Amino acid sequence: MKMSARNHFAGTVAEVKKGQVMAQVTVDIGGGHRIKSAIFSESVDDLALKPGDKVTAVIKSTDVIIFKD
Amino acid sequence: MKMSARNHFAGTVAEVKKGQVMAQVTVDIGGGHRIKSAIFSESVDDLALKPGDKVTAVIKSTDVIIFKD
Amino acid sequence: MKMSARNHFAGTVAEVKKGQVMAQVTVDIGGGHRIKSAIFSESVDDLALKPGDKVTAVIKSTDVIIFKD
Amino acid sequence: MKMSARNHFAGTVAEVKKGQVMAQVTVDIGGGHRIKSAIFSESVDDLALKPGDKVTAVIKSTDVIIFKD
Amino acid sequence: MKMSARNHFAGTVAEVKKGQVMAQVTVDIGGGHRIKSAIFSESVDDLALKPGDKVTAVIKSTDVIIFKD
Amino acid sequence: MKMSARNHFAGTVAEVKKGQVMAQVTVDIGGGHRIKSAIFSESVDDLALKPGDKVTAVIKSTDVIIFKD
Structure with a gap:
């Protein structure tokens, strides 16, 4: 499957912070990023996302x- | 200066493709990304963006x- | 594969209008939508999108x- | 009134889930969508949104x- | 009609720059903004937008x- | 520093409503806006945002x- 979106970063879930409605998911994509x-x-529940x-x-x-200096 | 946006990637402009109204800018952020x-x-003009x-x-x-497999 | 984005509409490409940098793609998802x-x-080129x-x-x-009246 | 945004889907509110700051609103637009x-x-409060x-x-x-397969 | 989007700025179209697919519209909302x-x-065509x-x-x-300094 | 984003509004934080994950920040940009x-x-914490x-x-x-009438 291909998608129009140009930016894809494979990584590993580092942290999942779940609120009532919204969640904050942090993904480590290597290279310090x-x-x-x-x-x-x-x-988060549907994808069973966890570190x-x-x-x-x-x-x-x-x-x-x-941005440019 | 600090900003609320959490994702910042320092890099080097690899390519600038300018159309009449919109432009496509490609930034190399290292690590093959x-x-x-x-x-x-x-x-593009205002920032004088170039490779x-x-x-x-x-x-x-x-x-x-x-996305998760 | 599963994704966090909640809104997925399967359909058929009805029209592709390609400019220098940006393109406008119209997808018929049925039900008059x-x-x-x-x-x-x-x-568009990468996905070889066509009607x-x-x-x-x-x-x-x-x-x-x-929106609500 | 006309708007520049091209995608408008009339429907019926199916569910409202309210958190402290953010809410998740589900709209049934027919055709199984x-x-x-x-x-x-x-x-949600300002529009008095309810099923x-x-x-x-x-x-x-x-x-x-x-996306294209 | 009410909408969930919180930021509405009434103004006057100052400039319209039309490309093949995309356009750049500048709106003067007063106060130097x-x-x-x-x-x-x-x-642009559908709304017949003009200065x-x-x-x-x-x-x-x-x-x-x-942003905060 | 210059940025590609065209819309910048200097103002004063009027209100900060913090939830578990997301926050709602209101900025007064003058002229009644x-x-x-x-x-x-x-x-909010990282920028120490407060009225x-x-x-x-x-x-x-x-x-x-x-939008146009």
Whole structure:
């Protein structure tokens, strides 16, 4: 399966913080990089997300801002 | 300066493709990872973005989707 | 494979309009509903998107606005 | 009134789950389709959203990802 | 009609730059503030957007980043 | 430092409502305008956000919807 979204980062779930409605998931993608994601707690349950899981973080290019000094 | 957005990736501009209104900017963030961004061509001009520039790609956590096999 | 994004609509590509950088893809999801997507023209090429293709449109719940009369 | 956002789905609120800050709203748009939205609990109160309400879910095309097998 | 999105700015269209697929619309919201929007050129046509038009720019709170020195 | 995002609004934090995972931050940008933002409670802590703080709200143009009567 292919997707239009251009940014895919394979990694390992480092932390899952679940609230009533929303959850914060931290993914270690190696090279000292971590990606944080705000998703429904329902999605955490549905994917049974827990530390150590192999996952992929996906980001649409329209959501990337560029900064330059 | 600090920002609420949690995902910051320092890198080097690898490619800039400018259209009439929108542009596609590719940033090499090391470790074999590239991030693509869709921004205004006006922003490319305003930041004078060109290959080799040191930049930071920033992504809000609400824009990150998690996939699991 | 499962994903955190909650909104998936299976459908058929109805129209692809490709610009220099960005493209407009229209997907017929049945029931009189159409979904339009703004993606890179590069993604159209990479997925070889054309009218008649079976695709799935995916939307993160944080991107859905609710209106009420 | 017209809006630039291209994706509008009229439906009926099926479920509202309110947390301290964020809420999860599920809208039945017919044809077996449901759309989930993450909004402020404040917005749920402001719109007095409850199951059975007639609403419209709106999505900007820049937020739609296309998948193809 | 009420909407869940919390940020609404009434203003006047200052400039419309139309590309093949995407357009850049600048809205003057007074007080020296301008808001720029990236929408489909199709939407510009559908709303017949032109300088001088009275419009409202709407932004979902999940899309707002906070910076602090 | 310059950024590709086109919409920057300097203002003063008017209110911070912190939940377990997400927070709602209201920024007064003058001229009777307020901007609300949904960010991680972790970000509120990291930036030590509190009423009275001078901040800037930043919005990417791809996230702005235009309405016209």
